[in-house]
Amino acid sequence: xxxxxxxxxxxxxxxxxxxxxxxxxxxxxxxxxxxxxxxxxxxxxxxxxxxxxxxxxxxxxxxxxxxxxxxxxxxxxxxxxxxxxxxxxxxxxxxxxxxxxxxxxxxxxxxxxxxxxxxxxxxxxxxxxxxxxxxxxxxxxxxxxxxxxxxxxxxxxxxxx
Amino acid sequence: xxxxxxxxxxxxxxxxxxxxxxxxxxxxxxxxxxxxxxxxxxxxxxxxxxxxxxxxxxxxxxxxxxxxxxxxxxxxxxxxxxxxxxxxxxxxxxxxxxxxxxxxxxxxxxxxxxxxxxxxxxxxxxxxxxxxxxxxxxxxxxxxxxxxxxxxxxxxxxxxxxxxxxxxxxxxxxxxxxxxxxxxxxxxxxxxxxxxxxxxxxxxxxxxxxxxxxxxxxxxxxxxxxxxxxxxxxxxxxxxxxxxxxxxxxxxxxxxxxxxxxxxxxxxxxxxxxxxxxxxxxxxxxxxxxxxxxxxxxx
Numbered sequence: 474x475x476x477x478x479x480x481x482x483x484x485x486x487x488x489x490x491x492x493x494x495x496x497x498x499x500x501x502x503x504x505x506x507x508x509x510x511x512x513x514x515x516x517x518x519x520x521x522x523x524x525x526x527x528x529x530x531x532x533x534x535x536x537x538x539x540x541x542x543x544x545x546x547x548x549x550x551x552x553x554x555x556x557x558x559x560x561x562x563x564x565x566x567x568x569x570x571x572x573x574x575x576x577x578x579x580x581x582x583x584x585x586x587x588x589x590x591x592x593x594x595x596x597x598x599x600x601x602x603x604x605x606x607x608x609x610x611x612x613x614x615x616x617x618x619x620x621x622x623x624x625x626x627x628x629x630x631x632x633x634x
Numbered sequence: 635x636x637x638x639x640x641x642x643x644x645x646x647x648x649x650x651x652x653x654x655x656x657x658x659x660x661x662x663x664x665x666x667x668x669x670x671x672x673x674x675x676x677x678x679x680x681x682x683x684x685x686x687x688x689x690x691x692x693x694x695x696x697x698x699x700x701x702x703x704x705x706x707x708x709x710x711x712x713x714x715x716x717x718x719x720x721x722x723x724x725x726x727x728x729x730x731x732x733x734x735x736x737x738x739x740x741x742x743x744x745x746x747x748x749x750x751x752x753x754x755x756x757x758x759x760x761x762x763x764x765x766x767x768x769x770x771x772x773x774x775x776x777x778x779x780x781x782x783x784x785x786x787x788x789x790x791x792x793x794x795x796x797x798x799x800x801x802x803x804x805x806x807x808x809x810x811x812x813x814x815x816x817x818x819x820x821x822x823x824x825x826x827x828x829x830x831x832x833x834x835x836x837x838x839x840x841x842x843x844x845x846x847x848x849x850x851x852x853x854x855x856x857x858x859x860x861x862x863x864x865x866x867x868x869x870x871x872x873x874x875x876x877x878x879x880x881x882x883x884x885x886x887x888x889x890x891x892x893x894x895x896x897x898x899x900x901x902x903x904x905x906x907x908x909x910x911x912x913x914x915x916x917x918x919x920x921x922x923x924x925x926x927x928x929x930x931x932x933x
Contacts, residue, residue, distance in 0.1 A: 475648040494649035494692065495681075500642065516640025517679045518748055519833070530721070531747040535640070536678045540649050541671065541694050584747065605832050606745020 479543035483508065484552030492539040499523045499534035502549055510550030510579045514608075521607030522576060524583040525549050531587040533606075550579035553586060561627035561634045562586045565620040573611035580607050585621040586634055593628040595621070640682045651694040655701065655781065655810070661693055662806045663783045668693050670808065672717055673752035675744070676760040701755070701810060704728060710816030716755025716809045720767070721746065723754060732817045735825035735841055736770040742825075743767075745833050755809045758794065761801050761864065762835075768795070768865040769841030769857035770825055771812060779811040780804075788813065792857075795864035820846040822928025824920045827859075828912055830903070836860050837904040838912045842920040846928040851875045854924075856917070861896040861909055871895060880925055881933055889918035 475494045480487050483506060492501060502508045502525070511534055514522030518533035525534045526548040553560040559567070562585040572578050581604070588595060588603040595603070600621045601614075609617060628634045652658040662668055667690035671677055680687060695701060701717035704726050712728055723729050724740035743749055743766050757767045758778060768791065777788040780803060791812075794801050803809065827839040839859035845852040854875040856868040871891050878884060898909035925932065 474646040475650075477649065494647055495643040495645060497643065513641055516682055518675060518744075518751075521745065521747065524747055527750070530750045532751050533747045536674050536682075536751065538649065538671070538674065538678070538692070538694075541651075541674070541696065587746070602832070603746055606747050 477540045477543070479540055481539075481542055482544075482546040484548060490539070494538070494540055496539045497535060498525075498537040498539045498542045498547075501539040502534060502547075508549045508551050511583075512576055512579060514576070514580075519606075519608075520577075521580040521584060524580040524607065526583060526587060529587060529590050531584050548583075550582055553582060555633065558633075560586060561624040561632040562589060562621060564632075565623040565627065566617070569616045569620040569623065571613060571616035571620040573609070573613045577607060577609045577611075581609070581617055585617070585624065588621055589624050589628050589634045593625045593634075595625050597622060600625075638682075638684060643678070643681045644684065645681055645687070645689065647689050647692050649692045649694065651696075652698065655698050655808070658693060658695060658698060658808060659781065659783050659806070661691070662808065665691055666805075667691065668805075670695055670759070672696065672756040672759075673719065675748050675752040676756060676762075695808070701808075707813065707816075712814045714754060714812045714814070716758075716811055717753050718755075720749040720752045720754060720757070724749065733770065733774050733814060733823075735823040735843070736767065736774065736814075739766045739770050739825045739827070739839075739841070742827055742832065744835075754812055758791075758812070759801065759803070759809055761795055761797075761799050763798060763862060763864050763866075764835050764839070764860050765865055766827065766836060766839060766859065769839060769859055770823070771814070772857040772865065772867045773823065773841045773843040773855040774817075775815045775855070777813045778809055779813055780807045781810045782807040786810075792867040792869065797863045818845055820852075820928055822846065822924045822926065822930070824923035824927060826916045826920055826923075828916065838898070838909045838916065840913070840916045840920045842924040844921070844924040844928050844930075846880075846925070846930045849930065849933075850877060850879050852877075854921075856892070856920070858892075858896065858913065860904075861898040861913055866896065868892060868895070880930055885918055885921045885925075885932075888921060889914050892917040 512522035514520035523535040669689040702715040776791040823843045827836040893914035900906040
């Protein structure tokens, strides 16, 4: 099994790592960089708990070989916080009490952020369609959708997303 | 399959990332048991579910320039690089304008995050009978371009698939592009997929492209997913429609033929009977819609 020297740009910081060919991005983020925001849920890209951003686009880190992410600019849920301040999506998830057990919340914040960045004019149909890969097993979808719609308004008013 | 742990990949293999297509073809020609990693949304699921793929080398084809691009061809069609992400294609202005049901079928696949990762070449090479990009491509008359050290060949999309997970590709070949012919005037297309909820893979899907000549059908092509061991091109049933005057009775007759022809299996969550009944229903719906989209009216 081959070993590889890689550099991930995580939340703006270059991270040099040595990884095995079969290691996964999610596990490297959690176990080597101690960024435990992204969660292990289903492990096969069906639930969205492991969502991170590659640039501005969401990907499921449970299905990315770490070695294949060499050179990627990655944002984890931790990276949405700047100088101790939540971004608009995170803040609205709190405001709308869109959190029950909380396990899906980091993934919702990531996918929701991608959604708002892609289309701040999103309506409810767009948001529900965009978020269909992120499961909340407490089924708290209504508040989550409302939070993302509110974050769209915040974004248009100049708040950071 | 034993106890499943989808947290890690237990299989051990080497990873290589060729910088060019030539280098990738060299690797395929020289090494054995190489599997291509493109988007990973099928390959890594299989690895995590413990499937024995006999993979000694994972070859990452991301970043190989020759495998990207959505370019107009000399005859007015489109050449789509195999490593293009599904999301890039469903939002591509040329794809939307020229091959609307290909864009529509892509948009209905899985989730945004998966479509940001998955590639059109991967959807073909994974060769699932469900593959959503395949039906529209078959109906639009697409070919796939295969390259190896020995040269290049093109295969009609309707002849590419053999059985679940198996295509006509040789071990030393890479699928480099999907090539679509120019769209014609007075053409209408429609796509429908039945699934319980949107991110689900299709219980059954159908694609149809009709070229209209006045109130008659000039040419019709239909394809279905999830009703056979491979994506199914309904070549004979479609061809019988050429030259006929379109009518509600003809649509009903054709939908019945589709129903009688398909031999789906039952699996978790969907019975064979259900798939067969739905085949009739969606065949009817899709013919009506494609005809309407071609500018035709139903008497």
